[in-house]
Amino acid sequence: xxxxxxxxxxxxxxxxxxxxxxxxxxxxxxxxxxxxxxxxxxxxxxxxxxxxxxxxxxxxxxxxxxx
Numbered sequence: 001x002x003x004x005x006x007x008x009x010x011x012x013x014x015x016x017x018x019x020x021x022x023x024x025x026x027x028x029x030x031x032x033x034x035x036x037x038x039x040x041x042x043x044x045x046x047x048x049x050x051x052x053x054x055x056x057x058x059x060x061x062x063x064x065x066x067x
Contacts, residue, residue: 003034003042012048029054 010017024030031047 002045003036004045004048006041009043009048012045013052 004012006020007017010020013020013023015023029051031043031051033041033043036042
């Protein structure tokens with residue numbers, strides 16, 4: 001399991017770190033973070049990759065996994 005920091009998630013998605021909380025509120029299907037401590041959040045990279053793939057499939061109506 002590769003855990004990503006908020007900065008890494010933002011970079012992977014091509015958004016700013018400040019835009020990440022808004023994305024989390026707007027996208028109900030966005031993966032929940034793993035709370036490492038009270039103030040430290042991390043995301044499983046596989047969860048982010050799976051979310052991106054599912055989002056692409058929903059938006060473009062194609063099965064990109066078979067691609």
